[in-house]
Amino acid sequence: MNRSLWSLTVVAALLATGPVGVAQAGAQTRATTFQVGDRILLHVEGDSALSDTFTVVAGPALRLPAIGEISLAGVRHSDLETHLTRELGRFIKDPVVQVRALIRVSVVGEVTRPGYYAVPADLVLADALMLAGGATQNARVDRMRILRGTSALWSGNRLQTEIARGATLDELGIRAGDRIQVPKGSDPESKWRMLGIILGTVATAVGVIALTHK
Numbered sequence: 001m002n003r004s005l006w007s008l009t010v011v012a013a014l015l016a017t018g019p020v021g022v023a024q025a026g027a028q029t030r031a032t033t034f035q036v037g038d039r040i041l042l043h044v045e046g047d048s049a050l051s052d053t054f055t056v057v058a059g060p061a062l063r064l065p066a067i068g069e070i071s072l073a074g075v076r077h078s079d080l081e082t083h084l085t086r087e088l089g090r091f092i093k094d095p096v097v098q099v100r101a102l103i104r105v106s107v108v109g110e111v112t113r114p115g116y117y118a119v120p121a122d123l124v125l126a127d128a129l130m131l132a133g134g135a136t137q138n139a140r141v142d143r144m145r146i147l148r149g150t151s152a153l154w155s156g157n158r159l160q161t162e163i164a165r166g167a168t169l170d171e172l173g174i175r176a177g178d179r180i181q182v183p184k185g186s187d188p189e190s191k192w193r194m195l196g197i198i199l200g201t202v203a204t205a206v207g208v209i210a211l212t213h214k
Helices: 003-007 011-017 077-088 125-131 156-164 188-200
Strands: 039-044 047-057 061-064 068-071 097-109 115-120 145-148 151-154 179-182
Touching: 039 077, 068 077, 077 097, 097 125, 115 125, 125 156, 125 179, 151 156
Parallel strands: 097 179
Antiparallel strands: 039 047, 039 097, 047 061, 061 068, 097 115, 145 151, 145 179
């Protein structure tokens, strides 16, 4: 599979999978590393056994058929392809590797399809809302929050600024188990602002990779 075909796996295929079950389940860039339960969509040219979706195991590490475990300790999402190319090079001559890091997040509140989603770490935040069907008529997207447990990681004007600049989940430091919460309210103006942002980022959604369900 060449890189153009890899990157043209469209968002419609990911939307078709819908939310995954729970059981599966500052503009400064944050260096997000891997956690147990994260998923990695891997394609190694010419090797079907290594071209699949794999789950990160304790270590953290990636367990691959016929190879064993490759450590992911300290590896950032953005460095994953380089890291795996180097590590697989110990077993395969000049491997051609394409990879996407996937994280499980929940999108809750006033969205059409609330639930848990496994999404690329480099997905734009506005596109994560689109995967959940977009905001409902009663949504207050200007009051959207990103939560970890009971604490708000991002909210208010700070979050709106990041959305406007097209921040990705990785740049916001979002990790598996975090929640994107859209509260209820009435502010038509805020919805139009979000619609403009989503329309402006539709092109990036073309690069979203469909999940391979086992």
